[in-house]
Amino acid sequence: MNLYRSVRAVAGASGDDAVDWRAAAEAAKASTEPGSLELDPDEEAAYARDVRDARAGVQEAAGLEFDVPDVVEIQNRHHWIDANIATFERVMAPMESQLGAFPGAARTINTGTMTVLLAFLGRNVLGQYDPLLLAETPDEDHALYFVRPNILKAAEVLDVDSDRFRRWIAFHEVTHAAEFGAAPWLSTHLESRMQEGIDALAEGSFDRNAFRELDVTMTVVEGYAELLMDHAFDDEYADLRRKLDARRQGRGPIQRLFRRLLGLGLKQRQYERGKSFFEGVTGARDVAFASRVWDHPDNLPTGEELDDPGRWVRRLERA
Template identity: 75%
Template sequence: MNLYRSVRAVADASGDDAIDWESAADAAKAATEPGSIALTADEREAYARDVRDARAGVREVSGLEFDVPETVEIQNRHHWIDANVATFERIMRTLETHAGTGAFPGVARTVNTGTMTVLLAFLGRNVLGQYDPLLLADSPQEDHALYFVQPNILNAADTLAVDADRFRRWIAFHEVTHAAEFGAAPWLSEHLEQRMEAGIATLSQGSFDRDAFRELDAAMTVVEGYAELLMDHAFDGEYEDLRRKLDERRQGRGPLQQLFRRLLGLGLKRRQYERGKDFFEHIAAARDLETASLVWEGPEYLPSHDELDAPETWIRRVER
């Protein structure tokens, strides 16, 4: 880690855009130890086996037809930062496209670049695994991707005092459930992109499209909640200790980490996990997993913001 080099990269930010993305990535990596991805042949096979088992288990309990992405990477923290800079740039580019040169009035490029550096560095040190649907990608032919951040997985397993192999397997199952969702619902990426772009367009015009953001929040709550439901049914063996400890980790233990999580919207993500899980547990208990899977039949089957808190209302609507 080289904080001086990180500060220099931010200070040297240049270009015509509101954020110098190359400088942000360089600064984030300079402020973050990459960690090791030196794996034995057995460890690499263990990752591959976990993904295969997760695919088979999720297929069996859900009845969904899907496959995992061709791109499955074991990353260090710097790899994750490089992979996600493009995602953040696509999102911010959409904002700048709608807003023109007035997207960031009075805000210096250096400040924007520094803010993005902090975001990338914090997430790079904390993300365990990621299913990346490549939202807002330039080409629809770009393949989705599955990432495992090896040093973060080992560090989290040690901090939570759980078996590292079992913890890695748990992360694999969670990310594969997301692959199942997007694989079973080819329309989902476009649906999320449209809601995201609608919200960004109004924000850049100085207004707030409440409906667009409520629909986006509802859709993401479904994505997170359904994944939690499948995890409970597909993962082999006991999992309550892992779920409890991960829930504690999501809350953040120290005041500084809690502050970062609030600033980055990670508290919202935790609420999506909990609210979505409650919705699908009710559906599974009242009907079954097959009924819960109806959410992927089409956008019209997604529960509304209000239906997420009234699952019986959603059941009545889709069973008509």
Template identity: 70%
Template sequence: MNIYRSVRAVTGASGTGIVDWDAVAEAAKASTPPGDLTLSEEERLGYKTDVQDARERLRTVGEVEFDLPDVVEVQNRHHWIDANVATFERVMQPLEEKGTGVFPGIARVANTGTMAFMLSFLGKNVLGQYDPLLLAEGDDDHGLYFVHPNITKVAESLDVDYPRFRRWIAFHEVSHAAEFGAAPWLSDYLEERMEEGIDALSEGGLDRTAFRELDTAMTAVEGYAELLMDRAFDDDYTDLRRKLDARRRGGGPMATLVRRLLGLGLKRRQYERGAKFFEAVADARGVAAASKVWEHPDNLPTDDELDHPERWMRRVA
């Protein structure tokens, strides 16, 4: 880890955009140890088996048809940062096209530093990721990533069995693959609302409808993944859930502030609210009924229905 190189990359941010993305990648990686990616043959087979078993279990339990992405990678932290710099660059493009403001150099340095700090923090904490490659051009396939150094580090810090913890993470990420695989329309739906919201911001406005619909859809995405993972995982996970939740809430005041600034508290609320909705549906009608949410965009729950699942069941299930 080289803090000096990270600071130098940020302060040297250049170009014509509001963010110097090359400097973001350099600064984030300079302040983040890549972590060991040396895998034994047993570990390689373990990742492969975990993902394949998750696919079969999730297909059966959720009664959904989907395939795994062609891109399934075991990464170190730098690999993850590079992949997500590309994602954020795509998302920020509409704002980039609007120009840099009155003090472009100062704004560029501040924006570059903010993005680098965010990606560095996340890169040290993300365990796995299903990447639908939103706003990507062409026919690039979705990706499934596992950040191996973080998985081994967290398993050790939580004092849990590493292969069992790794398998649990695999089930969660493959649950997202099940959603996007069962709902080919979902990527376009999310992209449209992201574009509407970002376009409004770039014009100095706020499209509340677009952001509300995006939040509702992401609550469904996170909640369904929680339901499917919990119902399909082939081992007891009570201790894993309890210890990981405690870790997310811990870390001291600085970590709490950073999580709040990055919106990770919002994501947690999406998990909890969505999971409560789908648990109610599954308990009343079965997991297959909950899976109907992915048959058509109109089947997504409304914001009101998330808190009143019986209304969604009357309408859809």
């Protein structure tokens, strides 16, 4: 880790855009230890086995046909930063001209902000299903990433078996692959709401409806993943969830501030609200009925239905 090189990269931010993405990537990696990728053959095979088992378990639990992405990578932290820098750049593109009266200073501040964001996430993300939203090539294959150093570190901190923890992460990320595989329209739906919201921000306004629909869709995505985990994972995992939640709550004030600024508290709320919704649906019907949420965008619940799953069940029964 070289903080001097990180600061120098941010201070040297240049170009015509609001963020110097090359400098942000360099600075984020300079301030982040990459971590080890020294896997022995048994561990490498275990990652592949976990993904295969997760696919079979999720297919059986949900009755959905899907494939895992062709791109399945075991990464270190620097690899994760490199893999995600293009996504951040695509998402921020509509606001690239917003530099104000002092473009040089604004660019440096923006680049520094993105450096902190990438470095923080690079040190904390465990696994990621990447649907490559807003990619230039619409049919570009989705990807599945495992950040090995973070998985090992989290397992150590949580005092859980690293093999079991890795397997749990694999199942969780494969549930997301199932969702996007079962609903070919989902990527486009998310992209359009995201684009509408970001375009409005770039014009100095706030599209409340676009962000509300985005929040509802992501709540469904996270809640359905939790539902499938309950039915597909071949071990009790309440202890893992409890320890992860306790670790998040117990972090220092600076880390809690980062989580709030990055919207990670919102993500936790999406988990909880989505899980509660699908528990209500399956309590009234079953997993197969809950899976109808992916048949068509109109089957997504409204914000009101998320808090009243019986209302959603009755609407789909009438459809």
